[in-house]
Amino acid sequence: MTKQHIHSIILSAAIAGLCLSTPAFAQVDAEEIFKENDCHKCHHPTKAKKGPSLAKIAAKYKEKKLDEKEAIKHMTAGKKVELDDGTKEDHKIIDTKDVAVQTAVAKWMLNR
Amino acid sequence: MKKSALFLGVSVIVAGCASMTSGPQAIDWNKIPATKVTLFYPGQSSYEWLRSEAHAGAAKETARGDACVSCHDDPKEEQRQGSKILRGNHPLEPTAIAGKKNGYVDLAVQAAYDDKNAYLRFQWKTQNPYPGTEHQYLRFDGKEWKVYGFPKLDKVVQEGRQPGIYEDRMSIMIDDGKVPGFAQQGCWLTCHDGQRDMPKQFTKEDVAANALLTALKKSDVRKYLPETRGNPSDWKTGKSVEEIARIKEAGRFVDLIQWRAHRSHAVGMADDGFVLEFRNGDAGKDMFSGNADSKTHQPKFMWDEKKVGYKSITADQLRKGDHFLIREQNAVPFDPNAGWKVGDMVPDYLISREDAKGSAAENNAVASWKDGMWTVVIVRPLGLANSDDKTLKAGGVYNVGFAVHDDNITTRGHQVSYVKTLGIGAKADITAVKLN
Numbered sequence: 001m002t003k004q005h006i007h008s009i010i011l012s013a014a015i016a017g018l019c020l021s022t023p024a025f026a027q028v029d030a031e032e033i034f035k036e037n038d039c040h041k042c043h044h045p046t047k048a049k050k051g052p053s054l055a056k057i058a059a060k061y062k063e064k065k066l067d068e069k070e071a072i073k074h075m076t077a078g079k080k081v082e083l084d085d086g087t088k089e090d091h092k093i094i095d096t097k098d099v100a101v102q103t104a105v106a107k108w109m110l111n112r
Numbered sequence: 113m114k115k116s117a118l119f120l121g122v123s124v125i126v127a128g129c130a131s132m133t134s135g136p137q138a139i140d141w142n143k144i145p146a147t148k149v150t151l152f153y154p155g156q157s158s159y160e161w162l163r164s165e166a167h168a169g170a171a172k173e174t175a176r177g178d179a180c181v182s183c184h185d186d187p188k189e190e191q192r193q194g195s196k197i198l199r200g201n202h203p204l205e206p207t208a209i210a211g212k213k214n215g216y217v218d219l220a221v222q223a224a225y226d227d228k229n230a231y232l233r234f235q236w237k238t239q240n241p242y243p244g245t246e247h248q249y250l251r252f253d254g255k256e257w258k259v260y261g262f263p264k265l266d267k268v269v270q271e272g273r274q275p276g277i278y279e280d281r282m283s284i285m286i287d288d289g290k291v292p293g294f295a296q297q298g299c300w301l302t303c304h305d306g307q308r309d310m311p312k313q314f315t316k317e318d319v320a321a322n323a324l325l326t327a328l329k330k331s332d333v334r335k336y337l338p339e340t341r342g343n344p345s346d347w348k349t350g351k352s353v354e355e356i357a358r359i360k361e362a363g364r365f366v367d368l369i370q371w372r373a374h375r376s377h378a379v380g381m382a383d384d385g386f387v388l389e390f391r392n393g394d395a396g397k398d399m400f401s402g403n404a405d406s407k408t409h410q411p412k413f414m415w416d417e418k419k420v421g422y423k424s425i426t427a428d429q430l431r432k433g434d435h436f437l438i439r440e441q442n443a444v445p446f447d448p449n450a451g452w453k454v455g456d457m458v459p460d461y462l463i464s465r466e467d468a469k470g471s472a473a474e475n476n477a478v479a480s481w482k483d484g485m486w487t488v489v490i491v492r493p494l495g496l497a498n499s500d501d502k503t504l505k506a507g508g509v510y511n512v513g514f515a516v517h518d519d520n521i522t523t524r525g526h527q528v529s530y531v532k533t534l535g536i537g538a539k540a541d542i543t544a545v546k547l548n
Contacts, residue, residue, distance in 0.1 A: 035192060041183040042169060049183060050169065092169060 028101055030108030037094050039075075039105075045112055050083070054112035061110050068106030075102065136231050136478050136489040139224055139547060144233075146220045147542045151516055151527035152194030153215050155204030159338065160305045160345045166203065179296040181530050191216045194527065208270055209525065214239050217516050217527040223544035225494065225536050230504050230544055232490045232534075234282050239519045242431050243481035244280030247374035249457040250404055250411050252424075257410050260427075260457055263522040265309050276520035277430070279374035282488050283526075285387070286367040286502045286534075287511040291337060294366065298531030299513035302335040302366070302387050306347040309523035314347070324350025328390060339364060340389035356389045360499065364388075367502040371477050371488050375400035378436035379465035382475040382490045386500050394500045396470020403437065403462045411458040413443040414450075423447075424456040439464035471498040494536070509535045512542075 034040060042051035052060075061071070073079075075094040082088055094102060161167060162174045170183060186192070194215030197204045222233040238244065251260035261277025268274040285302070287294040293301055305312045314333040319325050325333070338344030340356055350356075359365070368391065371382040376399050384394040403411050414423045419442045425435060437443050437459040446458070465473075476491040494504050502510070514529040533540035 035186065035188075036196075038169075040186050044185070050173065087172075089169065 028104045030104040033094075033096070033101060033105050034108065038092065039094075042092075043109075051081075054109055058110050058112045068103055068110060071106035071109060072099075072102045075105065135229065136233075136491060139231060139489075141222055141233055144222045144224055144545050145543075146222050146235075147532075149219045149221055149514060149529050149532060149542075150190035151217045151219055151514060151529045152190040153198050153205075153213065153526075154194075154300075154303070154524065154528050155197040155202065156206070156311055156524060157197075157204050157300065158303050158305045158307075158310055159300060161204070161311075162300060163345065174297070177293055177296055179531075180298070180300065184530065190530070207265060209264060209521075213519060213521075213525075214527070217518065219514055219516065219529070221514070221542050223534060223536075223542050224547050225504075225506065225544045226547045228494060230492045230494060230536060231547075232284065232492065232544075234488045234490070234514075235485055236282075236516055236518075237485050238280065238481070241484060243373060243486065244278070244518065244520060245373045245377065245434055245436075245481075246277050246430055247279045248277055248460045250460050251427075252452045252454060252456045254454045257404070257458075259404075259460060263525065264520050265523060265525050275427075275430075278517070278520040278522055279372050280486065280519075281373065281515075281517040281526075282371040282486070282490075283515045283517075284367075284369045284490070285513040285515075286369070286504075288363065288502050288508070289511065290363040291366055291511075292339065292364070295511045295531060298511065299515065299528055301338055302391075303524075304333075304336065304345070304347055307333045307335065307523075309525075318348065322348055322350065324353070324356075324389060327353050330390060334391040335368075335387045336389050336391075337365065337387060350389060360388055363502075365500075369475055369490060369492065371479065371490055372400075373479070373486075374436065375461050375463055377477065377479050378434070378438055378463045379468075380476055380478060381465060381468065381473070382477040384472050384475050384501070392500070394471035394474075394498065396472035397468055398472050399465055399468040400461045400463050401467075403458065403460055410448060411446040413437060413439065413462050414446045414458050416442050416444040423450060424452075424458050426455050426457060435459060437462055440466045471496075471500055474498075474501075504536055506537050506546075509533055509538050509540050 042049050043057070044053050046053050046055050048056070061067070074091060078090050078093045080088045081091045094105065096102065163171050165171055167174060184193070196202060198210045198213055198215045200210045202210065217236050220235040224231045246261070248259055248261040250257040260274070262269050262274045263278040264276040266274070269276045285299055289295065291301070304310065306314050316331070319331055319333065333347050336347065339359055340351055341347065342349035342351060365386050365388040368385045368387050369382050370385065371377065376383050379399050381399050383398055386392050386394065403413055405412050415437060417423050439462055443462065474493055474496060477488060479486060479488040492504060494506070496503050504510070510533065511531050512534045513531050515526045517526045532542060535543045537544060537546050
């Protein structure tokens with residue numbers, strides 16, 4: 001089992017605790033949702049791809065004392081993002097409106 | 113019945129491999145490292161789709177030539193992609209094949225070479241509990257001989273009017289570094305809208321009105337490389353035959369070797385072709401040819417009853433033996449007055465090692481299917497100097513793409529790999545080991 005997997009299991013266990021009213025999410029696997037949504041195609045754990053690496057995002061959030069609410073904005077608003085070559089593009093929107101799931105994904109990202 | 117066909121099959125391989133006593137059978141494959149390559153179902157992810165907004169967030173990057181794996185690099189990426197496309201309701205797979213087919217195939221690849229040949233060994237599990245060695249037939253309906261059995265993406269199979277029958281295949285595309293973009297985007301350079309079973313499929317009228325395809329005497333649209341078109345995203349914009357000849361001379365084409373479980377395996381071979389302005393066959397003659405007479409629509413050959421015990425088979429005998437019709441071994445000219453009954457079937461293709469000639473006839477293969485798994489060793493001579501071949505030589509590193517057609521299907525119905533490198537004794541994703 002990879003470190004990431006262990007992480008997501010611990011996380012989903014934590015979420016399960018928070019979401020007693022919605023037992024359907026007792027099995028949220030944040031990493032799986034992240035990848036099902038193609039997020040990993042632009043956000044690598046350590047390497048800069050089209051988007052910044054998870055490590056870089058986590059470090060930035062820590063430094064600027066931002067939290068998962070800010071991260072959720074990025075994955076739900078479809079805001080323009082600026083690319084390395086100066087052009088702009090709409091950011092991907094995650095395919096769930098469930099805030100608990102979005103929070104799980106955001107936390108998973110920020111814990112890299 | 114099974115025995116006789118099998119016996120003949122083995123003897124031809126032995127005869128054909130007389131020069132290979134030091135060849136694939138003698139190699140201890142346990143000593144050669146295996147590389148796992150995951151192939152995935154690409155659906156209709158054409159050159160054009162990849163450069164469109166539908167490939168969200170990746171159109172521009174793909175158009176400028178970025179490598180697919182610069183984004184698609186997750187350890188489980190191919191599994192995810194193939195499964196997603198075949199889950200149902202995916203824009204890249206419009207047919208009901210979704211849900212009925214494996215999204216990915218794990219292919220084990222091993223490679224070795226000696227002074228004469230490269231030996232490429234492939235193993236993969238088939239979806240069916242039988243090897244896909246059957247191919248389409250000519251069936252007597254009481255009046256006429258009609259094609260029986262079609263690939264599973266065809267409407268007649270989807271609507272249940274015909275059974276799915278099509279040979280399994282293992283294909284390799286080879287580039288020696290000369291084809292612009294192949295090292296980054298591999299096989300996807302050759303796959304376009306307009307081709308068979310792709311979006312905006314050609315019409316007969318389109319093809320008949322097309323200068324390049326009429327010059328080539330072709331009646332459909334198949335794989336092509338971007339450089340052969342004025343606009344790579346429009347198959348209709350073919351360059352002149354002279355310009356295309358110059359591209360070929362400069363070596364900017366890819367080799368395409370296909371091992372076919374019916375039409376080449378029966379005689380211990382793999383076919384040899386190349387992709388440039390079309391999916392061409394190499395010069396010379398293939399090991400297979402159509403068995404239907406173009407005028408009478410009757411078979412040209414049938415089985416030799418004296419040798420195999422039957423002239424034809426019926427549908428209930430499918431998958432119960434190797435039903436290969438081999439010109440020099442078990443075939444005799446068709447007798448229209450042999451008392452044919454409704455349902456009698458003769459293979460739609462005639463196979464022959466003896467008739468195969470020239471550059472088209474240079475790849476050999478030894479294959480077997482056991483416990484749900486194909487093991488195929490393709491034997492490719494080193495140093496081929498034909499103008500339609502990529503020359504493999506010791507020390508060379510090549511860009512390669514692999515594909516498997518499994519479960520009675522053709523065209524896009526394959527699982528494909530992202531581009532890999534193959535080194536003949538040189539360091540690469542797959543390194544061929546020198547044999548002593």
